[in-house]
Amino acid sequence: MPAAPDPKAPLPVVVMGVSGSGKSTVAAQLAGRIGLPYIDGDDLHPQSNVDKMHAGTPLDDEDRWPWLDRVAATLNERSAGQGGVILACSALKRAYRDRLRTGTGGNVRFAFLDVDMDEIERRLKRRVHHFMPAHLLQSQFDTLERPGPDETDVLTVPAHGPAEDLVADLARRLGR
Template sequence: MTVYILMGVAGCGKSTVGGAAAKQLNIPFLEGDDFHPTANVEKMRTGTALTNADRLPWVDAIIQACKVTEEKSAIMILACSALSKVVRDRLQSGLNNQCHFIHLHGDQEKIAQRLAARKGHFFKPELLSSQFKALDNPQDAITLDIFRPVDVITQKVCDIIQSEHQA
C-alpha cells in the first residue's frame, strides 16, 4: 500500500485537490475529516484547538480506514492535516512507512479569506492561527504552493503519483 497524504492547515485545498486527483487517477480518496471522533468535531465547532492527544485516536481511525481501502487499491490519496511530526510519525508507523507527504502550503492571511468564505464546515476560522502554530514544517514532504490554479496543483499531484508508479 502507498498512501499519498495531502497535508496542511485547514482551507489549503486538501479535499478539493485530493478528490480531483483521485478521480483523475481512478484511485481511492479518503477524507481525513470523516474520521474525527465526535468529541474532536465538537471541540473544533466550539473554537477549541485540538491537542496531539486529541488527534491520536483520529489518526488511528485513519490508519484503519487506509488498511481497509488497501483491499480495493494499493495506491490511495488521503486528505489529512498531519500538522505535527507526532501525527506524521504515527501515520508512517501505522502504514508501514508507505506514506508520501505532499504539503499544500500558503499564506495565513489568504487561507483565512478562504475559510471565511467556506460554509457548512465544523472547523472555525478562528482556529487557523492555532494550526499554523501546530505546523511542524515537514522535511520529507514535497511542498506545493496553493495559490496556483486548482487544476495546475491537481495535475502536479497526479504527476508526482504517476512518476512514482510507472516502474
C-alpha cells in the same frame, strides 16, 4: 529518516496542510484523475473532536492520537487490493506524520499544500458549513511543523493556483 517510497508504487497518498489549504478539494480531484478512492480524514474524527472544534476549541494531541490511529488503519484497509488511496488529512506535526508512517508500516506518501496565512484567511471566510471556524486558523499555523528535508516521502506543493493546476502537478510528480 523516512525512506522515499517509489513514486509509481500504489501507496496511499495523504494530502496535508492547514485548514483551508485546499486538501479536500485537491485530494478528491487527484483521486478522480488517477483513479483511486478518496477519503476525507475529517470524516474519521470522533464526534467528540467535531464537537470540540464546533465549540471553537482547538484539538490537542490527546484528541488527535486516536484519530490518527483510525486514519492509518483506514489507509491500510482501503489501500489493500485497491492499488492505493488518496486521503485528505492535516498531519500538521511531524509526530502526526510519523504516527501515520508507523501505522502504515512506512507505506505512505504525503503531499504538503503550502499556503500562507493571509490566503487561508480569505478562503476560510468564504466557507460555509465547515466545523473549523476561521478564528482557529492561528492554532493551525502554531501547530504546523513544516516537513523537514529528511522527510523524503513528502512532496511540498505551493498551493496558490487553481486546484486543477495543483492536481496536474501532483499527478505528474507521483508518476501518474
